[in-house]
Amino acid sequence: GQQLNQSPQSMFIQEGEDVSMNCTSSSIFNTWLWYKQEPGEGPVLLIALYKAGELTSNGRLTAQFGITRKDSFLNISASIPSDVGIYFCAGVPPTTASKLTFGTGTRLQVTL
Amino acid sequence: DVKVTQSSRYLVKRTGEKVFLECVQDMDHENMFWYRQDPGLGLRLIYFSYDVKMKEKGDIPEGYSVSREKKERFSLILESASTNQTSMYLCASTRAGQGAGEQYFGPGTRLTVT
Numbered sequence: 001g002q003q004l005n006q007s008p009q010s011m012f013i014q015e016g017e018d019v020s021m022n023c024t025s026s027s028i029f030n031t032w033l034w035y036k037q038e039p040g041e042g043p044v045l046l047i048a049l050y051k052a053g054e055l056t057s058n059g060r061l062t063a064q065f066g067i068t069r070k071d072s073f074l075n076i077s078a079s080i081p082s083d084v085g086i087y088f089c090a091g092v093p094p095t096t097a098s099k100l101t102f103g104t105g106t107r108l109q110v111t112l
Numbered sequence: 113d114v115k116v117t118q119s120s121r122y123l124v125k126r127t128g129e130k131v132f133l134e135c136v137q138d139m140d141h142e143n144m145f146w147y148r149q150d151p152g153l154g155l156r157l158i159y160f161s162y163d164v165k166m167k168e169k170g171d172i173p174e175g176y177s178v179s180r181e182k183k184e185r186f187s188l189i190l191e192s193a194s195t196n197q198t199s200m201y202l203c204a205s206t207r208a209g210q211g212a213g214e215q216y217f218g219p220g221t222r223l224t225v226t
Contacts, residue, residue: 003154031213042116042202042217043155088155092213098143098206099170100215102155 002027006089006103014111019076021106023089031092032065032072033100038085046087047074079110115139116218118203124224131190133221135203142208144186145170145215146178148199155202161186162208193225 006023013019023032031050035043047058049065049072056063062075072089089103119134135144145160147170157170159178167178175197179187186205190197200222204215 033213033215035217040220040222042204042220045214045216048214090213090215098208098212098215099145099157099160100213104154 002101004089004091004101004103006106008106009104010107010109012109012111013079015079015081017079019079019083019108020073021087022071022073023091023103024071025091025101026070028069028094029091029101030069030094032063033090033092034061034063034072034074035088035090036085037088037105043088076108079108081110081112084108084110116203116205116216118201118218118221120221121219122222122224124226125190125193126226127194129190129193129225131193131223131225133188133190133201133203133223135186135188135205135218136184137186137203137205137216138184139205139207139216140183141205141216142183143206143212144180145204145206146176146186146188147202147204148172148197149202149220150199158188193223195225197223198225199223 034046037043047063053067054065060077064073086105090100116137146158147155161167161180177189202220203218206215
């Protein structure tokens, strides 16, 4: 199946830095979601976006549903060591009610 | 909080064995999914179910079957395990209707087939 293009693939940052990652597609989506997965665990839902242009925050995390409906962005402010993990975007296409298309993931490493 | 539990965190089976992976959710969700996750290949959908006794094939159903006899429980079955089925298996659930895309995942089962 299709995978969404997610960038960067990996990031090494220092504690306190801000982080930005994005997800793009050649087709439109009705919903965008962002998940975080820690080693050996299942993905945990961070943010869900339902409208083009929507900007939603969850603590230090902010995500946006792109106006074209073909992309989404996730920002993490003032990173801390527990932000380490793999971040996945996911989208719900117009043709399916709940099946997700996943991004390739961004691996985040935070150094002290 | 939504809770999705999987029967085992780690499992080691021999080639040819029949393997059952069970998933239970406590939020009365209509939809349930089974994925496998492999390095470099991401999350791939094996099967999903929109209702009790309903099932639909995902992207990679070969070698797998599923069972959904009760709304809260969705089982993945490997009829005859093979080494290429060594993987991390993830179950997820979501409600129907508004917010149907918000899938909630279990902790995963890391299956090794020797």
